[in-house]
Amino acid sequence: MPTGSEQRRVCLLTGAGGTLGNAFCQAYGAQYDIVAVCRRRVPVAPSQDEWLVDPLAPDAELPENDARVYVVHADLEQPGQVERVIDIALARHGRVDLLVNAAAYSFWHEQGVVDGDLLLDSVDRHFAVNVGIPLRFATRLAQRFWLPNDLDNRMQNRNIVNVSSLAGSRVYPGGQAVYAASKAALNQLTRHLAVEFGEFGVRANALAPNSFPSIVSTDSVAKAIARLDADTATGKVLVIDEQTPGAAGTAARAR
Amino acid sequence: MDQLLANRRWVRRVRPFPHVYARDVFRADFYRSLHEEFERIERDDPKTFERNMGGYDATGAPLIRFRHGPLGVFVSREWHDVIAAVAGVNATGDINAALHHHEPGSASGWPHNDLNPSTFVGPPPGPDEVRLGGEGGVGVVSGDRPAGATVREVIRGVSLLFYLGNPDWSPGDGGETGLFTDYATSARGPARAVPPINNSMVMFECTPRTWHAFISNRVKPRNSVVMWLHRAKDEVVERWGDENIAYWK
Numbered sequence: 001m002p003t004g005s006e007q008r009r010v011c012l013l014t015g016a017g018g019t020l021g022n023a024f025c026q027a028y029g030a031q032y033d034i035v036a037v038c039r040r041r042v043p044v045a046p047s048q049d050e051w052l053v054d055p056l057a058p059d060a061e062l063p064e065n066d067a068r069v070y071v072v073h074a075d076l077e078q079p080g081q082v083e084r085v086i087d088i089a090l091a092r093h094g095r096v097d098l099l100v101n102a103a104a105y106s107f108w109h110e111q112g113v114v115d116g117d118l119l120l121d122s123v124d125r126h127f128a129v130n131v132g133i134p135l136r137f138a139t140r141l142a143q144r145f146w147l148p149n150d151l152d153n154r155m156q157n158r159n160i161v162n163v164s165s166l167a168g169s170r171v172y173p174g175g176q177a178v179y180a181a182s183k184a185a186l187n188q189l190t191r192h193l194a195v196e197f198g199e200f201g202v203r204a205n206a207l208a209p210n211s212f213p214s215i216v217s218t219d220s221v222a223k224a225i226a227r228l229d230a231d232t233a234t235g236k237v238l239v240i241d242e243q244t245p246g247a248a249g250t251a252a253r254a255r
Numbered sequence: 256m257d258q259l260l261a262n263r264r265w266v267r268r269v270r271p272f273p274h275v276y277a278r279d280v281f282r283a284d285f286y287r288s289l290h291e292e293f294e295r296i297e298r299d300d301p302k303t304f305e306r307n308m309g310g311y312d313a314t315g316a317p318l319i320r321f322r323h324g325p326l327g328v329f330v331s332r333e334w335h336d337v338i339a340a341v342a343g344v345n346a347t348g349d350i351n352a353a354l355h356h357h358e359p360g361s362a363s364g365w366p367h368n369d370l371n372p373s374t375f376v377g378p379p380p381g382p383d384e385v386r387l388g389g390e391g392g393v394g395v396v397s398g399d400r401p402a403g404a405t406v407r408e409v410i411r412g413v414s415l416l417f418y419l420g421n422p423d424w425s426p427g428d429g430g431e432t433g434l435f436t437d438y439a440t441s442a443r444g445p446a447r448a449v450p451p452i453n454n455s456m457v458m459f460e461c462t463p464r465t466w467h468a469f470i471s472n473r474v475k476p477r478n479s480v481v482m483w484l485h486r487a488k489d490e491v492v493e494r495w496g497d498e499n500i501a502y503w504k
Contacts, residue, residue: 050268053275056257058341064264 015103017041029067101134153201194235203234348380351388352482412486430472
């Protein structure tokens with residue numbers, strides 16, 4: 001796959017094959033070097049596994065191929081996989097400037113927590129995927145790269161964006177109790193990470209979008225990730241919600 | 256060709272083996288003419304589809320019969336050269352192409368690599384010519400020929416499936432082209448399944464490892480143009496050995 005030589009920010013993105021991950025890769029694949037962590041689905045973006053070709057000029061370089069998504073398949077729930085992914089990212093690029101924890105687990109049971117054991121049985125997985133894995137990525141990245149590089153971290157404005165949900169601070173119907181609790185925990189984890197990682201100059205923020213793409217656009221959430229990356233904020237949970245009923249676009253506010 | 260192609264961005268993929276995939280291959284009006292031609296043939300000339308592919312649950316009609324209509328694009332030298340260049344294959348100008356039809360409920364095929372020999376009549380075609388399977392009464396697969404006919408043996412170099420004349424496809428309908436990582440684990444299912452979406456195609460250079468198969472279609476028919484370009488046998492023997500050519504049994 002074609003690669004350019006200019007230095008881009010390196011983004012380690014989990015959940016890259018999901019709705020948001022795919023949108024982020026498509027929108028920002030030419031702006032970042034993205035290490036796209038996927039379980040099965042992969043983003044529809046040029047990568048080392050697939051790229052575009054002009055049938056009438058098959059050897060021509062295409063601007064679309066300037067995107068540099070590097071796909072890493074991993075089941076992050078398995079022991080050692082987070083560490084393996086980080087090792088691959090650091091071996092490939094030598095640094096990570098932006099960690100986006102977008103991988104998530106979501107199981108809703110409309111009849112609620114008292115209806116059998118389905119939601120009880122989902123607790124461990126919700127917290128493992130939605131809290132434990134983001135924490136492990138942040139911790140291992142700090143231990144393996146960020147801790148001794150505080151000056152460089154500040155100069156490069158390195159940071160973490162945890163993709164949370166508006167459900168983490170509001171009560172919605174539909175049996176979201178356990179999912180919402182895990183996202184609330186992720187919000188609070190983010191605030192703590194912001195304080196602890198401030199020591200070595202890494203910011204941490206969370207995004208709390210309403211449902212995408214049904215209520216807010218997926219593109220607006222992807223844009224918010226890039227905006228947080230370029231910002232100086234830390235310890236914030238950025239809500240992304242529709243402005244007013246029937247209004248176009250989205251509104252964002254930090255909490 | 257520039258006037259016919261709608262999509263100048265085909266997708267080159269490396270897994271499970273190198274192949275190229277494209278959606279919206281032709282401009283809408285030209286695709287419509289292909290679609291209508293296919294429906295006309297099915298309606299007016301159904302007997303042209305023959306069940307003559309051993310162990311393969313489909314009927315086929317050689318494209319040479321329809322080369323003077325819109326389907327003739329697939330056996331044109333221009334198309335040949337585009338496909339050969341995308342595949343990176345030094346193709347001979349020999350094309351074998353057919354319409355394939357799978358009735359609903361057709362059985363899945365067996366994984367095969369398409370590295371098969373083909374027989375064509377006469378001397379090699381010139382740079383602006385093509386030679387089509389079946390020309391001169393020569394059996395492209397069987398090698399049968401009229402007495403005194405001069406023939407050449409070449410090897411399939413590029414396989415291409417173009418989907419047309421199909422009902423709207425949804426996941427679960429089946430009828431995909433399965434691409435497999437290897438033969439040994441093929442029973443577990445394909446690593447990638449290419450859906451039969453109209454005006455889309457998949458193509459690949461034939462090698463000993465290009466394992467692919469038709470996947471059973473459960474409720475809807477599956478129609479396609481299937482075609483092969485060819486390369487010199489010497490080149491194949493040099494790269495992969497004569498023992499890896501899948502001679503017809």
